Amino acid sequence: MQDRSKRPMMAFPSLLVHMFPKIARMSPPLRASNEESPRPRIARAQGSHRAIHPLLAAFISRLLGWASMASSITQIRKSVLTLALPVTVSTLLQRTEGIAAVFLVGGLGATSIAAVGLGQLLAFIATTLVSGLSVGANVLIAQLWGARRAKDVGEAATHLLGLAAIASCSLMILGLSLNRFTMELLGAEHDVIALALPYSNFIFLVIPCTIFLQVLSSIIQGTGNTKTPMYALIAVNLLYLTMAYPLIYGLWGVPALGITGAAVAAGLAEGIGVVYLLWSCRSLLKRSLHIRRDLLRSTWQIGASVSGERIFQQAGIILYTKMVLLYGTVTYAAHQVGLSIESLSFLPGYGFAIAAATMVGQSIGAGKYVRAKMENWEANRLAGIAMASMGLLFFFFPYVLLRIFTNDEAVVELGTVFLRIVAILQVPLSLTMVLAGSLRGAGDTRFIMLATTVGMWGVRLPLAAIAGPWLALDVLFVWSAMIADWTVRMGLLLWRYRSERWKAIQVLR
Incomplete structure (x- = not known):
C-alpha cells in the first residue's frame, strides 16, 4: 500500500503548475516519483536527495546578495561614524x-x-x-x-x-x-x-x-x-x-x-x-x-586648488558682509549672531566631509571604486540626517537659541528670519560639504574650486547686489541669496560625482 503521508508532497508541485502556468513554462517538466532522474551536471552534496529549483536558487542568491550588501553598509556606517x-x-x-x-x-x-x-x-x-x-x-x-x-x-x-x-x-x-x-x-x-x-x-x-x-x-x-x-x-x-x-x-x-x-x-x-x-x-x-618630485606634484595638484577655493570663498564672504552692513548695526548684529549659531551645524558636516575624504581616498587607492561610492552615499545620508535635525531646531526654536546670545528684541526679531533661512539650506549644505569631501578624496579639487567660484561669485554676490545696493529690498532677499548659492553648488557637485569623471583623476604616480 502506498504511504499516504507522501501524497500531499507529490500533489503540491502539480498544484503550482495549475495555479502559475507561467512558472510551469519556465520550469523543467515535473517527473513522477518513480521516474529516473538524469545525472546532474554538478555533483550534489553528500546526503542531498533533491535538486534546488532554479527560481528558488535565484531567490536564495538574491537574498544572500541583499544580506551581504546590508552587512557591508552596516560596516561602512560604523566606519563613517568612527x-x-x-x-x-x-x-x-x-x-x-x-x-x-x-x-x-x-x-x-x-x-x-x-x-x-x-x-x-x-x-x-x-x-x-x-x-x-x-x-x-x-x-x-x-x-x-x-x-x-x-x-x-x-x-x-x-x-x-x-x-x-x-x-x-x-x-x-x-x-x-x-x-x-x-x-x-x-x-x-x-x-x-x-x-x-x-x-x-x-x-x-x-x-x-x-x-x-x-x-x-x-x-x-x-x-x-x-x-x-x-x-x-x-x-x-x-x-x-x-x-x-x-x-x-x-x-x-x-x-x-x-x-x-x-x-x-x-x-x-x-x-x-x-x-x-x-x-x-x-x-x-x-x-x-x-x-620625490611625484609626491610634490601630487601635493601641489590637490593643495593649490584647495587654497584657491578657500581664498575665493573668504573674499566673497567679505564682500557679502559689506552688503549686509548697508542695512545697519542691528541687522549686522543679527547676521553675526545667526552665523555663530549656524556654525554649530557645520561641525557634523565638516566631520562627515573629512570621513568621506579619508574613506573614499583609501578605497580609490586600493582600487575599490564601488566601495568608494557606497562610502560617499552613507556619509551623505548620515550628514543629511544630522544637519536636517539642526535645521528643524533653527526653524522651530529660533527665539530660544537667539536668547542665549542676546536680549535685544530687534536683534532677536531679525535673527529669527536669518535662522529660518539657514534652516532651509541645511540639506543642500550637507550634500555640498560631503560631496566636496568625497571629490577631494578622489583628487578632484579643481572642480570644487570651480563650483565654489560659480556659487559665490556667479550666484550669491550678484543676487545680493541686485537685492541690496541696487533695488534696496528687504535684507530677507540678501540672505536668501545664500540658499541659491548652496543649491547651485550642490547641483554642480552632484552632477560631477554622478558623471564619475573623478575616476580618471590620478593622484598617485
Whole structure:
C-alpha cells in the first residue's frame, strides 16, 4: 500500500503548475516519483536527495546578495561614524580656543576684545593661504595608505612636513613684516592697533606650531586614525585654559602680559600638541634626503586648488558682509549672531566631509571604486540626517537659541528670519560639504574650486547686489541669496560625482 503521508508532497508541485502556468513554462517538466532522474551536471552534496529549483536558487542568491550588501553598509556606517565623530569634536575644540581667548580677555575691556579679534582675523587669513597643504596631506596619505604603499606613506609624510616648515616660515616673515600695514588697511583704530600689534606679532612667531598641528593631524587622519588628533586637541585646549589666565592677568608669580599672554599660552599649548603628534606618528616618518618630485606634484595638484577655493570663498564672504552692513548695526548684529549659531551645524558636516575624504581616498587607492561610492552615499545620508535635525531646531526654536546670545528684541526679531533661512539650506549644505569631501578624496579639487567660484561669485554676490545696493529690498532677499548659492553648488557637485569623471583623476604616480 502506498504511504499516504507522501501524497500531499507529490500533489503540491502539480498544484503550482495549475495555479502559475507561467512558472510551469519556465520550469523543467515535473517527473513522477518513480521516474529516473538524469545525472546532474554538478555533483550534489553528500546526503542531498533533491535538486534546488532554479527560481528558488535565484531567490536564495538574491537574498544572500541583499544580506551581504546590508552587512557591508552596516560596516561602512560604523566606519563613517568612527571617523566622523572624533573630527567633529576636534573641529569644536579648534573653535573653542579662539572663543576662549575672547572670553578670557573680556575683563580687560572692549578695546582688548577688538584687538584679539583683529589678531585672530589676520592669523585666519594667513592659514587660509596654506590650507591646501593640510587637505593635500589628508588625500595623498589616504590614497597611499589604501594602496598599501607603506614606504611611500612615510616619504610623503616627510615631504609634507618639509613643505609645512617652508610655508610656515614664509608666513611668519610675511606676517611680521605686514602686520601694522594690514591693520591700518582694514581701518582699525590706533588704540586697537597698539594692543593688537604685540599680540599678532607673537601669533605669527608661533604660527609654525599652528600649521604643523594642522598638517600632522591631516597626515594621521589620512591613515584612518581620527582619535589621536582629537586627543591632541583636547590636551592643547586644557593646557591653553590652564596657562592663559595666569599669563593674561599675572597669577602665581607670572607677570601680567595682557592680551599678549593669550598668544603666549596658545603658542606653548600648540607646541606641546605638535610634539605629541610627532611622537604618535614617528613610525610613519622616513629619514630621506631624496626629493620625490611625484609626491610634490601630487601635493601641489590637490593643495593649490584647495587654497584657491578657500581664498575665493573668504573674499566673497567679505564682500557679502559689506552688503549686509548697508542695512545697519542691528541687522549686522543679527547676521553675526545667526552665523555663530549656524556654525554649530557645520561641525557634523565638516566631520562627515573629512570621513568621506579619508574613506573614499583609501578605497580609490586600493582600487575599490564601488566601495568608494557606497562610502560617499552613507556619509551623505548620515550628514543629511544630522544637519536636517539642526535645521528643524533653527526653524522651530529660533527665539530660544537667539536668547542665549542676546536680549535685544530687534536683534532677536531679525535673527529669527536669518535662522529660518539657514534652516532651509541645511540639506543642500550637507550634500555640498560631503560631496566636496568625497571629490577631494578622489583628487578632484579643481572642480570644487570651480563650483565654489560659480556659487559665490556667479550666484550669491550678484543676487545680493541686485537685492541690496541696487533695488534696496528687504535684507530677507540678501540672505536668501545664500540658499541659491548652496543649491547651485550642490547641483554642480552632484552632477560631477554622478558623471564619475573623478575616476580618471590620478593622484598617485
